[in-house]
Amino acid sequence: MMARMASSTTARRNATVLHMLVAMAVLFIPVILITQLFTRNPEPPVTAIDWQPVAQQAASESEYEVLAPASLPAGWIATRARFIPTGQPVFGGDPAVGDTFQLGFLSPEQRYVGLDQRDVAPEQLVATVTRNGRPDGTIEAQGRTWERMVSDDGRTRSLVSTREGAVTIVSGDLPYEALGAFATTLEPVG
Structure with a gap:
C-alpha cells in the first residue's frame, strides 16, 4: 500500500511539473515570437538620385x-x-x-x-x-x-x-x- 501511495504521489508531482512546463511554453512562445517580429529593424533601401x-x-x-x-x-x-x-x-x-x-x-x-x-x-x-x-x-x-x-x-x-x-x-x-x-x-x- 505504501508503494502505491508513493507511486501516486510521484505521478502527481510529475504531472504538476509537466503542466507547469506546458503552461510556461504556452505563455512564453507567443511573447518570444511577438518580440522577434517587432524588434527587427531592416535597413531601409538607399535611393540614388540624379544630382x-x-x-x-x-x-x-x-x-x-x-x-x-x-x-x-x-x-x-x-x-x-x-x-x-x-x-x-x-x-x-x-x-x-x-x-x-x-x-x-x-x-x-x-x-x-x-x-x-x-x-x-x-x-x-x-x-x-x-x-x-x-x-x-x-x-x-x-x-x-x-x-x-x-x-x-x-x-x-x-x-x-x-x-x-x-x-x-x-x-x-x-x-x-x-x-x-x-x-x-x-x-x-x-
Whole structure:
C-alpha cells in the first residue's frame, strides 16, 4: 500500500511539473515570437538620385563658383541634392539668407559625406554644418586651403574653405584624410 501511495504521489508531482512546463511554453512562445517580429529593424533601401540637374541650376543661378564631385570612384551613391535660392523657404519656413547648394553622398562603406555651399552668412552655415566645430588645423586639397574643424564630441569632422565670399564645407563622420580625398574630386560645375 505504501508503494502505491508513493507511486501516486510521484505521478502527481510529475504531472504538476509537466503542466507547469506546458503552461510556461504556452505563455512564453507567443511573447518570444511577438518580440522577434517587432524588434527587427531592416535597413531601409538607399535611393540614388540624379544630382547633376540641381548642380546645373545652382551654377546658373548663383553668383559664386558652385563645386561638385567630377570623378567619384565606383560605389558612391548620391542621396541628397538641393538648391535653395535667396529668399525661398527652407525647413521651418524661414527664407534662405543666401543661395544655398547642398549635396550628400554615401560612400561604398555606407558613410555619409555632405557638401554645402552658400554666399551669404557663411558663419551661420559653418556653425550648423560643423555642429559648432572648433578649428583643428588646415589641409590642402584641389588648390585650396581648407580649415579642418571638429565637433565637440569628436564625431563630425569638416573641411571649410572660403573663396570670393562663398563658403564650401565638406563634412562627415570620417577621418580628415577621407574628407580630403572627397574634396580633391570637387570641380566647378560648368
